[in-house]
Amino acid sequence: MSNRQNVVVVGAGGAGTATARSLSxxxxxxxxxxxxITARPYYLHLIGSIRAAVTAEDNFAEQVAIPLDKLFVNGNxxxxxxxxxxxxxxxxxxxxxxxxxxxxxxxxxxxxxxxSYWQGPLSVPNTKQEHDQWFRQWQSKFENAQDILLIxxxxxxxxxxxxxxxxxxxxxxxxxxxxxxLLNGAYPVRYxxxxxxxxxxxxxxxxxxxxxxxxxxxxxxxxxxxxxxTPDLIVxxxxxxxxxxxxxxxxxxxxxxxxxxxxxxxxxxxPGHARIFAAGDVADLxxxxxxxxxxEHANIISANILAILSGQxxxxxxxxxxxxxxxxxxxxxxxxxxxxxxxxxxGDWFSSKLKSRTLRIGHIRTELGHES
Numbered sequence: 001m002s003n004r005q006n007v008v009v010v011g012a013g014g015a016g017t018a019t020a021r022s023l024s025x026x027x028x029x030x031x032x033x034x035x036x037i038t039a040r041p042y043y044l045h046l047i048g049s050i051r052a053a054v055t056a057e058d059n060f061a062e063q064v065a066i067p068l069d070k071l072f073v074n075g076n077x078x079x080x081x082x083x084x085x086x087x088x089x090x091x092x093x094x095x096x097x098x099x100x101x102x103x104x105x106x107x108x109x110x111x112x113x114x115x116s117y118w119q120g121p122l123s124v125p126n127t128k129q130e131h132d133q134w135f136r137q138w139q140s141k142f143e144n145a146q147d148i149l150l151i152x153x154x155x156x157x158x159x160x161x162x163x164x165x166x167x168x169x170x171x172x173x174x175x176x177x178x179x180x181x182l183l184n185g186a187y188p189v190r191y192x193x194x195x196x197x198x199x200x201x202x203x204x205x206x207x208x209x210x211x212x213x214x215x216x217x218x219x220x221x222x223x224x225x226x227x228x229x230t231p232d233l234i235v236x237x238x239x240x241x242x243x244x245x246x247x248x249x250x251x252x253x254x255x256x257x258x259x260x261x262x263x264x265x266x267x268x269x270x271p272g273h274a275r276i277f278a279a280g281d282v283a284d285l286x287x288x289x290x291x292x293x294x295x296e297h298a299n300i301i302s303a304n305i306l307a308i309l310s311g312q313x314x315x316x317x318x319x320x321x322x323x324x325x326x327x328x329x330x331x332x333x334x335x336x337x338x339x340x341x342x343x344x345x346x347g348d349w350f351s352s353k354l355k356s357r358t359l360r361i362g363h364i365r366t367e368l369g370h371e372s
Contacts, residue, residue, distance in 0.1 A: 004033050005108035007305060008097055010084050011243075012038035014291040015280025016113035017071060017368060018298035024072040026306060034077040035105060037097060040126040041081050042067055043368055046118075047291065048359040050156065053121035053138040054163040061135035063361050065128060070369030080105065084114065087250035087276075094275060109305050112247060112262065112270075113280040116240035116289070122156065145233035146171055149221060151212055153177025154184065157237035158195060159328050165202045166330030174205040174231070176212050176223060186288050186323055191337045191345050198329055198347075240289075242282045251276075257284040266317035268301050275308065277301050286320065293321045295367075328356040 007027060009020045020036045027034050045064040052060035068079060082099035087110070089095035094108040117123070121138045124131055142148070148164060150157045153175045161173050175182075181192035182199075196206060210223045221229040242261050255270055257263050261284035264270060268277045279297040281289050297318065304314030323339035334351025338344040354360075365371070 004031055005094075005309070006033045006035055006106055007109045007111075007309075008035045008037060008105060008107040009111040009113065010037050010097065011113035011115050011280070012036060012040060012043055012068060012079075013113060013115040013280060015294040015297050016111070016115075017043060017068070018295045019111050019113060019279060019301050020077060021071055021073065021367070021369065022295075022298045022302040023305065024074070024076040026302060027076065029076050032108075032309070034072070035080060035107075036068075036071070036077060037080045037082060037084055037099070037105065038068075039081070039083040041079075042128065043364070044124055044131075045359070045361060045364050046122060047355075048361055049122055049124060049135075050159045051163050051359060052135050054142045054160065055167050056136075056139050057167075060359075061132065061139075065131055066361075066365055066368055066370070068368065073369070085246055087247065089251075089273070089276075092274070108275065109308060110276045111301060111305075112276065112278045112282060114243040114246075114282060116242055116281040118240045119238055120236035121160075122240075141233055142167075145231075147231045148173050148233045148235065149212075149229055149231035150175045150235050150237050152237035152239070153179065153182040153206070153208070154237065154239055155325065155327055156239075158182060158199065160235060160237055161199060161204045162202070162329035162333060165204060166333075169203060172205070173203070174207060174229060175199070175237075176207045176210055176229075178209070178211045180209050182206070182208070183325075187325065187337055188343055191335065191343070194345060194347075195327060195329075195335050198333065198335055202329065202333075240281070244282050247278075247282070259284065261285075266319075267304050267314045268297060268318065269304070269314065277304070285318070288323055288325070290325070292324065296321065326351050326355045328352075328359070331356055 009016050023034050043066040048064040052064050085100050086098035096104040096106050098104055150160055157175050164173050182195050183192050210225045212223055219230050248256050262278040262282045264278050264283045270276045280294050300316045300318050303316040307314045326336040328334045332352045333348045334356045336346040336351045
């Protein structure tokens with residue numbers, strides 16, 4: 001193996017697995033070693049993890065932990081379990097990836113797709129044993145709570161509210177969100193108002209244009225605008241932070257944009273680091289971070305890697321993607337937006353058929369090489 005160049009992918013989330021699978025179908029195993037490094041020894045389906053945290057029904061906690069054993073096409077690849085702590089560039093032809101256990105993995109080409117750090121129930125530990133215990137604990141918390149405060153009215157907060165009300169409509173659920181409307185400005189107001197209407201019909205209380213202080217306690221919360229709440233469970237549903245600390249410390253702060261994401265060229269290369277690519281959640285792109293966009297990231301990166309390995313300049317560039325979002329509100333409800341034509345909005349039937357009922361677990365399994 002030492003005579004073959006290593007193509008290393010860091011991260012087994014949506015962008016990392018899509019890139020690794022694409023490369024496994026194109027790289028010549030006689031010339032190259034494809035290596036995927038991941039701190040978690042399975043794929044965590046975050047979309048399904050919201051339901052898995054709320055209820056033990058249908059054993060979703062087990063379903064969202066999808067093995068990686070079928071990921072590589074024809075077995076053309078290797079997985080290393082470990083946490084990446086640094087990157088070393090030895091020359092224009094590659095360098096080393098450093099792991100917490102002291103291991104160093106040489107690379108000729110490196111793809112960084114380390115994903116994000118989440119808060120609350122989605123901050124799932126990395127080992128399977130901890131994963132199982134984590135979801136059991138959250139299921140117990142949601143089952144025992146009667147007055148639940150969700151902090152943040154993005155997609156995560158909305159979907160948690162839908163799952164809770166779906167399971168037990170009598171529970172009090174309140175969302176506090178800093179914006180005038182739910183979600184963010186990437187979506188039209190009419191769509192955001194439609195989701196608000198659907199949540200209110202389910203009995204979800206919405207406090208918009210308001211925030212809670214950083215230090216709060218169970219049973220005694222006062223918002224900035226003076227609203228008094230008495231929740232017996234508080235759940236952070238704020239957006240995630242990109243996992244870029246090791247990238248910044250290794251390659252220098254100049255590789256990050258002011259928002260903390262990794263600056264990338266349209267080819268997904270990091271400026272000044274021609275053999276290092278960044279994709280998925282950490283890439284600084286003017287689009288919403290969504291799983292459905294990452295196969296296109298992967299296809300472009302794979303094509304450009306092949307070009308570099310053959311001595312050519314990478315020419316495939318990313319033009320961006322239309323904004324599409326399908327939000328679940330329980331198993332049979334939801335609202336969808338497609339940023340095409342004049343902007344198409346769909347309701348319960350369409351959203352439940354595409355996502356709410358199954359949370360697309362079968363689709364994800366297929367993308368990871370399993371039978372659905």
